[in-house]
Amino acid sequence: MTTTKSILTYVTPQDAPSLKNQLSSSPLSLVVAVASFAPQSKALVSQLAKLESDYDSGSCCGPSPVKPRVFIIQTDQDEELEELAIELGLKDVPSFQIYLGGSVASDSGTEKNGNVKNNIVTIEAIQKGLKVATTAVRSNGNGGCCPPTTASTNGGCCPPSTSSNSAVCCPDGSNTADAPTDPSEVLRLVQQSYARTVNLSNGNSSTGEGGCCVSVSPTLMGYTQEQILRAGTDSNLGLGCGNPTSFAGIQTGETVVDLGSGAGVDCFLSAPLVGDEGRIIGVDMTPDMVFKARQNAQKRGVKNVEFRLGEIEHLPIGDATVDCVISNCVINLSPQKQQVFREIYRVLKPGGRIAISDVIIRPEKVFAGEVEDGGGFGLLSGGAPEMESLESYLKEAGFGDVKVVLKEESREVIKQWVPGSGAEDFVVSAEITARK
Numbered sequence: 001m002t003t004t005k006s007i008l009t010y011v012t013p014q015d016a017p018s019l020k021n022q023l024s025s026s027p028l029s030l031v032v033a034v035a036s037f038a039p040q041s042k043a044l045v046s047q048l049a050k051l052e053s054d055y056d057s058g059s060c061c062g063p064s065p066v067k068p069r070v071f072i073i074q075t076d077q078d079e080e081l082e083e084l085a086i087e088l089g090l091k092d093v094p095s096f097q098i099y100l101g102g103s104v105a106s107d108s109g110t111e112k113n114g115n116v117k118n119n120i121v122t123i124e125a126i127q128k129g130l131k132v133a134t135t136a137v138r139s140n141g142n143g144g145c146c147p148p149t150t151a152s153t154n155g156g157c158c159p160p161s162t163s164s165n166s167a168v169c170c171p172d173g174s175n176t177a178d179a180p181t182d183p184s185e186v187l188r189l190v191q192q193s194y195a196r197t198v199n200l201s202n203g204n205s206s207t208g209e210g211g212c213c214v215s216v217s218p219t220l221m222g223y224t225q226e227q228i229l230r231a232g233t234d235s236n237l238g239l240g241c242g243n244p245t246s247f248a249g250i251q252t253g254e255t256v257v258d259l260g261s262g263a264g265v266d267c268f269l270s271a272p273l274v275g276d277e278g279r280i281i282g283v284d285m286t287p288d289m290v291f292k293a294r295q296n297a298q299k300r301g302v303k304n305v306e307f308r309l310g311e312i313e314h315l316p317i318g319d320a321t322v323d324c325v326i327s328n329c330v331i332n333l334s335p336q337k338q339q340v341f342r343e344i345y346r347v348l349k350p351g352g353r354i355a356i357s358d359v360i361i362r363p364e365k366v367f368a369g370e371v372e373d374g375g376g377f378g379l380l381s382g383g384a385p386e387m388e389s390l391e392s393y394l395k396e397a398g399f400g401d402v403k404v405v406l407k408e409e410s411r412e413v414i415k416q417w418v419p420g421s422g423a424e425d426f427v428v429s430a431e432i433t434a435r436k
Contacts, residue, residue: 023102031090033094034093036076037285037310037314038093048072048123079294082309086288092287241329242328250274252275255321257280260312268305294307312330327356338397342397360385360390360428384427404430405430
């Protein structure tokens with residue numbers, strides 16, 4: 001393992017098998033899952049490096065005899081590291097867990113289902129959890145995070161009103177917002193909802209939570225019975241609003257990228273079209289989805305399909321290397337749609353094209369409040385764009401030959417997203433094509 005500070009350690013693929021033993025041998029440990037594509041990760045790692053000074057100076061609580069070991073798992077560096085994070089229950093990036101002698105502490109940053117508590121990971125939340133855990137292993141038995149002499153005089157993490165014998169240094173809500181406001185946190189909500197969907201598809205219904213993602217019969221989205229059988233039910237979770245492979249014109253030898261590839265349905269349908277000389281790359285920001293898709297690929301023995309963990313706003317793909325980009329009802333979920341189209345333009349070769357199924361607001365329609373607030377659809381997370389805005393995004397990114405074809409038959413699909421809301425009267429699925 002490569003150590004940058006005495007308490008900070010980057011986990012390597014070679015050391016992944018021994019991590020659990022190291023957690024068991026340490027009285028207090030912190031494990032943090034990060035990824036280079038997640039904007040929050042870089043800032044969080046930088047702040048984690050400063051934890052050393054918290055335990056030397058003690059920050060608001062005075063010097064501590066118990067320093068945690070901090071293990072950082074860079075999930076996008078290696079598949080083994082990604083799978084290690086999922087195995088530990090760190091399904092989001094960034095996310096964290098605190099261990100006491102190898103056991104997850106009650107004040108860790110994830111729920112039992114692996115989702116991040118309160119949808120937010122901050123250095124303050126990590127410090128707060130560590131201080132509670134530190135109290136549990138201290139030998140002086142003062143019972144609280146801050147001694148009486150510091151709690152009332154320090155301007156650090158403990159405000160004067162904080163009780164000296166409180167088990168928590170900073171009360172909930174004292175230093176952080178209650179709800180996410182930036183794009184990275186919006187993406188986390190979408191990520192967690194898709195993770196719940198894939199877990200349910202695996203027969204794990206223990207979360208007891210709903211999500212924005214409602215599974216719909218693939219026949220309603222335009223897949224033929226032959227395609228459904230070829231792709232397999234384990235790869236088609238019914239999360240789309242169309243069938244981009246039906247109008248993408250995929251040719252032998254092409255490189256095709258699927259944005260928000262999920263469990264792999266459109267990738268597996270595209271694989272025989274490009275043949276052995278071609279290549280299919282699925283990109284998804286949800287570790288659960290990528291893990292399931294890779295399992296599906298392994299079961300099928302396909303050699304020309306790979307799945308990468310990444311965000312569609314920051315594609316893990318080189319410039320001008322792709323012939324065609326497809327996507328199925330994913331871009332509407334992004335809070336940074338214009339950035340998505342810039343990224344698509346970047347990775348496409350000159351003359352490359354897009355074939356995207358997605359929802360847009362019906363022309364001359366305005367959302368009713370009950371539809372806009374509906375929990376059954378991802379409008380909360382980014383929102384279907386207006387046709388004029390969509391065309392503007394594409395043209396500003398540099399695309400030409402822009403075409404948007406409305407699919408009225410999508411009413412039956414959209415009706416199932418928010419039953420009884422009338423959403424189908426406000427949004428419609430469209431086949432979106434353009435060329436670089």
